Amino acid sequence: xxxxxxxxxxxxxxxxxxxxxxxxxxxxxxxxxxxxxxxxxxxxxxxxxxxxxxxxxxxxxxxxxxxxxxxxxxxxxxxxxxxxxxxxxxxxxxxxxxxxxxxxxxxxxxxxxxxxxxxxxxxxxxxxxxxxxxxxxxxxxxxxxxxxxxxxxxxxxxxxxxxxxxxxxxxxxxxxxxxxxxxxxxxxxxxxxxxxxxxxxxxxxxxxxxxxxxxxxxxxxxxxxxxxxxxxxxxxxxxxxxxxxxxxxxxxxxxxxxxxxxxxxxxxxxxxxxxxxxxxxxxxxxxxxxxxxxxxxxxxxxxxxxxxxxxxxxxxxxxxxxxxxxxxxxxxxxxxxxxxxxxxxxxxxxxxxxxxxxxxxxxxxxxxxxxxxxxxxxxxxxxxxxxxxxxxxxxxxxxxxxxxxxxxxxxxxxxxxxxxxxxxxxxxxxxxxxxxxxxxxxxxxxxxxxxxxxxxxxxxxxxxxxxxxxxxxxxxxx
Numbered sequence: 001x002x003x004x005x006x007x008x009x010x011x012x013x014x015x016x017x018x019x020x021x022x023x024x025x026x027x028x029x030x031x032x033x034x035x036x037x038x039x040x041x042x043x044x045x046x047x048x049x050x051x052x053x054x055x056x057x058x059x060x061x062x063x064x065x066x067x068x069x070x071x072x073x074x075x076x077x078x079x080x081x082x083x084x085x086x087x088x089x090x091x092x093x094x095x096x097x098x099x100x101x102x103x104x105x106x107x108x109x110x111x112x113x114x115x116x117x118x119x120x121x122x123x124x125x126x127x128x129x130x131x132x133x134x135x136x137x138x139x140x141x142x143x144x145x146x147x148x149x150x151x152x153x154x155x156x157x158x159x160x161x162x163x164x165x166x167x168x169x170x171x172x173x174x175x176x177x178x179x180x181x182x183x184x185x186x187x188x189x190x191x192x193x194x195x196x197x198x199x200x201x202x203x204x205x206x207x208x209x210x211x212x213x214x215x216x217x218x219x220x221x222x223x224x225x226x227x228x229x230x231x232x233x234x235x236x237x238x239x240x241x242x243x244x245x246x247x248x249x250x251x252x253x254x255x256x257x258x259x260x261x262x263x264x265x266x267x268x269x270x271x272x273x274x275x276x277x278x279x280x281x282x283x284x285x286x287x288x289x290x291x292x293x294x295x296x297x298x299x300x301x302x303x304x305x306x307x308x309x310x311x312x313x314x315x316x317x318x319x320x321x322x323x324x325x326x327x328x329x330x331x332x333x334x335x336x337x338x339x340x341x342x343x344x345x346x347x348x349x350x351x352x353x354x355x356x357x358x359x360x361x362x363x364x365x366x367x368x369x370x371x372x373x374x375x376x377x378x379x380x381x382x383x384x385x386x387x388x389x390x391x392x393x394x395x396x397x398x399x400x401x402x403x404x405x406x407x408x409x410x411x412x413x414x415x416x417x418x419x420x421x422x423x424x425x426x427x428x429x430x431x432x433x434x435x436x437x438x439x440x441x442x443x444x445x446x447x448x449x450x451x452x453x454x455x456x457x458x459x460x461x462x463x464x465x466x467x468x469x470x471x472x473x474x475x476x477x478x
Contacts, residue, residue, distance in 0.1 A: 001044040002473070003253045004206055011041070012257065019261060020187050027184050034158045034181075034261075041163040042127075049125040052090070057157045059086055060135035061150070067142050068149035080143045087132050094122055095129070099328030127167035129325055133292055134160045138174045140296055147174055155181050162263075164254040168247070168475040170268040170288035177265070185262035194441070195259030197456075201440050202252030204459050206473070208466045209426055210245030213238040215469065216414045221389055224399045228407030231414050232399055238414075239389050240382045241423055244273060246474045247286070252438055271434045273381070273427075274359050276373035278342040279352035281381060289325070293318050304347060311347055316340045326388070331396055335387040342380055358434050422466070 001007050015037045023029035043050045063083040067076045101117040138159075141147045150156040159178050165171075220227060220235020227235070251268035258265045266288050275281035282290050301314045316337065323336020346352035359374065360366040366374070383400075390396035433439035440459075444452040 001041055003250065003257075004203060007044070011037075016260065024187070027182075028154075030185065031154050031158050031181060034162065035154055038158065038161040038163040038166060042161065042166055045126045045167070046123065052125055052128070053131060053161060056087065056090070056131060056135055057160050059083060060139050060160070061153055061156050063139055064142050064149035064156075065151070067139070076143055080139055083139045084136060087136055091128060091132050095124055096324075096328045097122075103330075130169050130171055131160050131166060133171045133289075137171070137292065137296065141174060147178075150174070150178060152182075162258070164257040165265055168250050168254070168473055169286075170251060170254070170266045171292050172266055172288070177263070180263050188262065191262065192260045195256040197440055198252050198256035198259065198438050200256075200456065200459055201438050202249040202254075202256060203463055205245040205249030205252065205426075207463050208245075208422060210242045210249055211469065211471045212416075212419050212422070212466060213242040213245065214471045216416065216419070217242050217389070219414055221391075221395075221399065224395070224402060227402075227413060228410045229403040229405050230408050230410050230412035232403050233408065234412045234414060236382050236386050236389075236399075236403075240273075240378075240385050243385065243388070243474055244269075245426075246471070250473050250475065255438075267437060271358065271430055273378055274374055274431070274434060275377050276355045276359060276370060277346055277352075277377055278339065278380065279346045280355040281377055282339070282343070283356075289322065293322055297321060304352075308348065312344060315344055315347060319343065330393050331387050331390050334393060334396070335384055338384050338387060342384070361435060422462075 001011060015033065018033050018037075019030055023033055039050055039053075042053055060083055063079045066079045070076055070079075098119045101119055105117040138147075138156075142149050150159070155178065158181050159172070159174060162172075162177070162181075217235050217239035220232055221239065224232055224235075248269040255265050255267070268286060268288050270284040270287065272281050272284035275284055298314055298318045301317060302310055303314065304311055319336040319340035320333055321336070323332040323334070323339075326332045326335075343352070359370050386399055387396050390399060429443065430439045433441060433443050436442050444455050447455075
């Protein structure tokens, strides 16, 4: 069930009616409705996946209780290791087994040994990487005594399976979401209207920007041998816009849907394409995943403390894991390694935390230095996205090599002037709203009502006018 589908447009109002009208006086009933709605939402993808989700919920709920009932360190560690091992084993088999089997066979073939790997014909459960990380953070936080185990199974199950974030994040923490699930929620018109604005902006990002860019990006990447370097460079730019509009659009819709229900989810994007260096980019892109790896992997490894060797090791571990989290393909590992190479000079020169505030804060225009740094960072990011989008390493190298050929200086094909104008307008709105949680959060608040509502209607009209071929959200595959 896609957020931008008719089925969700029918599903969500029914949930809201039951949640705010039928169960308005009962927190327990509200949470039960959330749980049933979330399981139904997930079953719409494939009902078989629901059983795996329920198993994951039960596993971490039970191990959390067992850790909470003991003060003996080795007993607590046993239950922690058991939960992590089972969770990662399921994720490994379903998502990575075929990759390892095929890579092992290819490695042996280089030694002259012929092996036919046994692969599994498995369908990857949608969102498994997201809800697995929900559960892992929960049990690790209990082990570290950051939280107490949740004894109410319904409340815990809602934390893991809450439908706005279930299939593509953000990756929530129990310390942030569980208290909201346990607290009485009262309908707020201001909160609901803000949620609707964020949903509108998310739909604009997804349908108008991402889906239209996807058509041209797919043409470039799927037929790279037919185009020159300038066209392929433009295709890489379109993919950069596609993945940002697609994923941040999903996050905006998820946050807006949750806000209408009185729940605030973690922010997942903060204008990453206005970053002045790669370190800033990773503080603003997929924030919930970056912070998850930082808190549960990078810091326990020692972070940026210790010798230069340890700093380099930890940086590569965190970026390679981030790449591998995205999928079982060498391209994702290469993408992660390239970002580690980008990041290391900043870390080793201790300049990775120079740009903590949003660019040109309190000013309309950036400085020349800011513009140069943003353009360089954006160019590096677009180049890295080629590895992310390519089918395999060979495809990536062929694509890149054609860009850096004489054809780079020819006139590009696949030019859609209307789309380029839309992207330009999109960047202007993002820039004007960059100090707010999302671009149109406060946009036009001081305008006369007819003008302000006219702006909203323009966004709605654009969504209908520029609706193209519906594209599945990219991060559903992860």
